[in-house]
Amino acid sequence: DIEMTQSPSSLSASVGDRVTITCRASQTISSFLNWYRQKPGKAPELLIYASSSLHSGVPSRFSGSGSGTDFTLTISTLQPEDFATYYCQQSQTTPSFGQGTRLEIK
Amino acid sequence: EVELVESGGGLVHPGGSLRLSCVVSGFTFSNYVMSWVRQAPGKGLEWVSSISSSSSTIYYADSVKGRFTISRDNAYNSLHLQMNGLRAEDTAVYYCVRRLYYYAAFDYQEGSYFDYWGRGTLVTVSS
Numbered sequence: 001d002i003e004m005t006q007s008p009s010s011l012s013a014s015v016g017d018r019v020t021i022t023c024r025a026s027q028t029i030s031s032f033l034n035w036y037r038q039k040p041g042k043a044p045e046l047l048i049y050a051s052s053s054l055h056s057g058v059p060s061r062f063s064g065s066g067s068g069t070d071f072t073l074t075i076s077t078l079q080p081e082d083f084a085t086y087y088c089q090q091s092q093t094t095p096s097f098g099q100g101t102r103l104e105i106k
Numbered sequence: 107e108v109e110l111v112e113s114g115g116g117l118v119h120p121g122g123s124l125r126l127s128c129v130v131s132g133f134t135f136s137n138y139v140m141s142w143v144r145q146a147p148g149k150g151l152e153w154v155s156s157i158s159s160s161s162s163t164i165y166y167a168d169s170v171k172g173r174f175t176i177s178r179d180n181a182y183n184s185l186h187l188q189m190n191g192l193r194a195e196d197t198a199v200y201y202c203v204r205r206l207y208y209y210a211a212f213d214y215q216e217g218s219y220f221d222y223w224g225r226g227t228l229v230t231v232s233s
Contacts, residue, residue, distance in 0.1 A: 030210070030212075030213050030215070031210065031212075031213075031217075032210070032213075032215075032217040034219040034220070036151075036220075042225075043201055043223035043224065043225055043226055044151065044201075044220075044223055045223070046219055046220060046221050049208075049217070049219040049221075050208065050210065050217055050219075055219075055221065087150065087151055089151070089219070089220070091217045091218045091219060092215075092217075094153070094165065094167070095141075095153040095218070095220075096153065097150055097151040097152065097153070098150070099150050100150045100151075
Protein backbone atom coordinates (compact mmCIF):
# COMPACT_ATOMS: atom_id res chain seq x y z
CA ASP A 1 0.00 0.00 0.00
CA ILE A 2 1.14 3.52 -0.74
CA GLU A 3 1.42 5.76 2.32
CA MET A 4 0.77 9.49 1.97
CA THR A 5 2.35 11.93 4.40
CA GLN A 6 1.34 15.58 4.60
CA SER A 7 3.23 18.43 6.17
CA PRO A 8 2.66 20.36 8.20
CA SER A 9 -0.11 18.67 10.17
CA SER A 10 -1.40 22.10 11.07
CA LEU A 11 -0.58 25.70 10.35
CA SER A 12 -1.84 29.14 11.23
CA ALA A 13 -2.24 31.90 8.70
CA SER A 14 -4.16 35.11 8.06
CA VAL A 15 -6.64 36.14 5.40
CA GLY A 16 -4.66 37.25 2.36
CA ASP A 17 -1.64 35.07 3.10
CA ARG A 18 -0.07 32.64 0.64
CA VAL A 19 0.23 29.10 2.01
CA THR A 20 1.75 25.87 0.76
CA ILE A 21 0.98 22.34 1.91
CA THR A 22 3.20 19.42 1.03
CA CYS A 23 2.30 15.78 0.36
CA ARG A 24 4.82 12.97 0.00
CA ALA A 25 4.11 9.46 -1.31
CA SER A 26 5.97 6.41 -0.01
CA GLN A 27 6.63 5.37 -3.62
CA THR A 28 6.36 7.04 -6.98
CA ILE A 29 2.81 7.82 -8.12
CA SER A 30 3.57 9.81 -11.26
CA SER A 31 0.98 12.61 -11.25
CA PHE A 32 -1.89 10.58 -9.78
CA LEU A 33 -2.45 12.95 -6.90
CA ASN A 34 -5.62 14.75 -5.86
CA TRP A 35 -6.35 17.45 -3.26
CA TYR A 36 -9.52 17.99 -1.22
CA ARG A 37 -10.73 20.64 1.19
CA GLN A 38 -13.00 19.73 4.09
CA LYS A 39 -14.77 22.49 5.97
CA PRO A 40 -15.83 21.70 9.56
CA GLY A 41 -18.87 19.43 9.69
CA LYS A 42 -19.02 19.12 5.88
CA ALA A 43 -18.09 16.54 3.28
CA PRO A 44 -14.76 16.91 1.49
CA GLU A 45 -14.74 18.74 -1.82
CA LEU A 46 -12.40 18.15 -4.73
CA LEU A 47 -9.98 20.96 -5.52
CA ILE A 48 -7.22 19.56 -7.73
CA TYR A 49 -6.85 16.29 -9.65
CA ALA A 50 -3.94 14.81 -11.57
CA SER A 51 -1.55 16.91 -9.48
CA SER A 52 -2.26 20.24 -11.18
CA SER A 53 -5.68 20.23 -12.87
CA LEU A 54 -8.20 22.55 -11.27
CA HIS A 55 -11.61 20.94 -10.75
CA SER A 56 -14.58 22.72 -12.30
CA GLY A 57 -15.78 25.67 -10.24
CA VAL A 58 -12.72 25.79 -7.97
CA PRO A 59 -11.25 29.29 -7.60
CA SER A 60 -7.97 30.00 -9.36
CA ARG A 61 -6.24 30.88 -6.09
CA PHE A 62 -5.76 27.11 -5.69
CA SER A 63 -2.93 25.46 -7.58
CA GLY A 64 -1.12 22.15 -7.40
CA SER A 65 2.21 20.86 -8.62
CA GLY A 66 4.57 17.92 -8.38
CA SER A 67 5.19 14.45 -9.73
CA GLY A 68 6.82 11.27 -8.57
CA THR A 69 6.73 11.38 -4.78
CA ASP A 70 6.55 15.08 -3.86
CA PHE A 71 3.57 17.36 -4.35
CA THR A 72 2.37 20.77 -3.21
CA LEU A 73 -0.93 22.57 -2.87
CA THR A 74 -0.69 26.36 -2.89
CA ILE A 75 -3.39 28.84 -1.95
CA SER A 76 -2.29 32.19 -3.30
CA THR A 77 -4.51 34.52 -1.27
CA LEU A 78 -6.32 32.95 1.68
CA GLN A 79 -10.03 33.63 1.99
CA PRO A 80 -12.11 33.10 5.15
CA GLU A 81 -13.70 29.94 3.70
CA ASP A 82 -10.26 28.36 3.20
CA PHE A 83 -9.72 27.77 6.90
CA ALA A 84 -10.38 24.05 6.81
CA THR A 85 -8.59 20.71 6.64
CA TYR A 86 -6.86 19.65 3.43
CA TYR A 87 -6.20 16.10 2.27
CA CYS A 88 -4.09 14.68 -0.52
CA GLN A 89 -5.05 11.35 -2.10
CA GLN A 90 -3.22 9.10 -4.54
CA SER A 91 -4.92 7.11 -7.28
CA GLN A 92 -1.92 5.20 -8.64
CA THR A 93 -3.13 2.14 -6.76
CA THR A 94 -5.87 1.46 -4.19
CA PRO A 95 -6.84 4.97 -3.08
CA SER A 96 -5.16 6.29 0.04
CA PHE A 97 -5.26 9.67 1.73
CA GLY A 98 -2.81 11.76 3.66
CA GLN A 99 -3.52 12.38 7.34
CA GLY A 100 -4.70 15.92 6.67
CA THR A 101 -3.42 19.46 7.22
CA ARG A 102 -5.51 21.71 9.41
CA LEU A 103 -5.35 25.35 8.35
CA GLU A 104 -6.32 27.70 11.17
CA ILE A 105 -6.78 31.43 11.48
CA LYS A 106 -3.84 33.19 13.10
CA GLU B 107 -28.03 19.63 -9.44
CA VAL B 108 -26.10 16.58 -8.26
CA GLU B 109 -27.27 15.05 -5.01
CA LEU B 110 -26.11 11.99 -3.09
CA VAL B 111 -28.14 11.20 0.01
CA GLU B 112 -27.02 8.51 2.43
CA SER B 113 -29.18 6.75 4.98
CA GLY B 114 -29.10 3.73 7.25
CA GLY B 115 -26.55 4.80 9.82
CA GLY B 116 -27.08 4.39 13.54
CA LEU B 117 -25.92 2.70 16.73
CA VAL B 118 -25.11 -1.01 16.56
CA HIS B 119 -23.46 -3.46 18.95
CA PRO B 120 -20.10 -5.05 18.10
CA GLY B 121 -20.66 -8.03 15.86
CA GLY B 122 -23.89 -6.58 14.54
CA SER B 123 -24.95 -5.62 11.03
CA LEU B 124 -26.11 -2.50 9.25
CA ARG B 125 -27.06 -1.68 5.68
CA LEU B 126 -26.27 1.74 4.29
CA SER B 127 -27.98 3.17 1.25
CA CYS B 128 -27.32 6.13 -1.02
CA VAL B 129 -29.78 7.57 -3.51
CA VAL B 130 -28.33 9.62 -6.32
CA SER B 131 -29.80 12.27 -8.60
CA GLY B 132 -28.47 14.83 -11.05
CA PHE B 133 -26.35 12.54 -13.23
CA THR B 134 -26.72 9.22 -15.08
CA PHE B 135 -25.95 6.92 -12.18
CA SER B 136 -25.52 3.80 -14.33
CA ASN B 137 -22.55 5.32 -16.16
CA TYR B 138 -20.29 5.82 -13.17
CA VAL B 139 -18.14 3.96 -10.70
CA MET B 140 -19.33 4.58 -7.16
CA SER B 141 -17.51 4.31 -3.85
CA TRP B 142 -17.81 4.50 -0.09
CA VAL B 143 -15.28 6.54 1.88
CA ARG B 144 -15.38 6.77 5.67
CA GLN B 145 -14.05 9.09 8.34
CA ALA B 146 -13.70 8.10 11.97
CA PRO B 147 -14.55 10.87 14.46
CA GLY B 148 -11.77 13.47 14.43
CA LYS B 149 -9.70 11.38 12.01
CA GLY B 150 -8.78 11.35 8.33
CA LEU B 151 -10.39 9.81 5.28
CA GLU B 152 -10.30 6.12 4.40
CA TRP B 153 -11.49 4.59 1.13
CA VAL B 154 -13.72 1.58 1.86
CA SER B 155 -15.01 0.10 -1.40
CA SER B 156 -15.74 0.78 -5.07
CA ILE B 157 -18.11 -0.80 -7.59
CA SER B 158 -18.08 -0.45 -11.35
CA SER B 159 -21.04 0.84 -13.31
CA SER B 160 -22.27 -2.67 -14.18
CA SER B 161 -21.28 -4.20 -10.82
CA SER B 162 -18.80 -6.46 -12.64
CA THR B 163 -15.77 -5.13 -10.77
CA ILE B 164 -15.68 -4.60 -7.01
CA TYR B 165 -12.83 -3.63 -4.71
CA TYR B 166 -12.57 -3.47 -0.93
CA ALA B 167 -10.09 -2.09 1.54
CA ASP B 168 -8.30 -4.85 3.45
CA SER B 169 -9.83 -3.52 6.68
CA VAL B 170 -13.37 -4.46 5.56
CA LYS B 171 -12.79 -7.35 3.15
CA GLY B 172 -14.95 -10.34 3.99
CA ARG B 173 -17.25 -8.30 6.25
CA PHE B 174 -18.67 -5.58 3.97
CA THR B 175 -20.49 -6.01 0.67
CA ILE B 176 -21.04 -3.18 -1.80
CA SER B 177 -23.86 -3.33 -4.34
CA ARG B 178 -25.90 -1.06 -6.56
CA ASP B 179 -29.27 -0.95 -8.26
CA ASN B 180 -29.07 1.12 -11.42
CA ALA B 181 -32.84 0.99 -11.89
CA TYR B 182 -33.27 2.89 -8.65
CA ASN B 183 -30.09 5.04 -8.78
CA SER B 184 -29.02 3.54 -5.49
CA LEU B 185 -25.80 2.34 -3.90
CA HIS B 186 -25.63 0.08 -0.85
CA LEU B 187 -23.14 -1.12 1.71
CA GLN B 188 -23.99 -4.20 3.75
CA MET B 189 -21.82 -4.20 6.85
CA ASN B 190 -21.55 -7.39 8.92
CA GLY B 191 -19.35 -8.28 11.85
CA LEU B 192 -19.06 -4.64 12.84
CA ARG B 193 -16.23 -3.57 15.12
CA ALA B 194 -15.61 -0.48 17.23
CA GLU B 195 -13.03 0.66 14.67
CA ASP B 196 -15.76 0.79 12.00
CA THR B 197 -17.29 3.76 13.82
CA ALA B 198 -17.25 6.58 11.28
CA VAL B 199 -19.19 8.83 9.00
CA TYR B 200 -19.70 6.94 5.75
CA TYR B 201 -19.75 8.99 2.56
CA CYS B 202 -21.25 7.92 -0.75
CA VAL B 203 -18.93 9.20 -3.47
CA ARG B 204 -18.73 9.26 -7.25
CA ARG B 205 -15.38 8.11 -8.57
CA LEU B 206 -14.35 9.55 -11.90
CA TYR B 207 -11.64 8.01 -14.06
CA TYR B 208 -9.41 9.71 -16.59
CA TYR B 209 -6.72 8.46 -18.95
CA ALA B 210 -3.20 9.76 -18.43
CA ALA B 211 -1.62 9.35 -21.84
CA PHE B 212 1.86 10.12 -20.52
CA ASP B 213 1.64 7.09 -18.28
CA TYR B 214 -0.58 4.79 -20.34
CA GLN B 215 -2.60 4.44 -17.18
CA GLU B 216 -5.90 5.51 -15.65
CA GLY B 217 -6.13 7.80 -12.68
CA SER B 218 -9.23 8.65 -10.69
CA TYR B 219 -10.65 11.14 -8.23
CA PHE B 220 -13.73 11.51 -6.03
CA ASP B 221 -15.70 14.41 -7.44
CA TYR B 222 -19.13 14.30 -5.80
CA TRP B 223 -19.74 13.47 -2.16
CA GLY B 224 -22.86 12.95 -0.09
CA ARG B 225 -23.26 14.52 3.36
CA GLY B 226 -22.55 11.22 5.06
CA THR B 227 -24.27 8.95 7.54
CA LEU B 228 -22.84 8.17 10.99
CA VAL B 229 -22.29 4.58 12.05
CA THR B 230 -21.49 4.02 15.71
CA VAL B 231 -20.40 0.59 16.90
CA SER B 232 -20.54 0.38 20.66
CA SER B 233 -21.83 -1.84 23.43
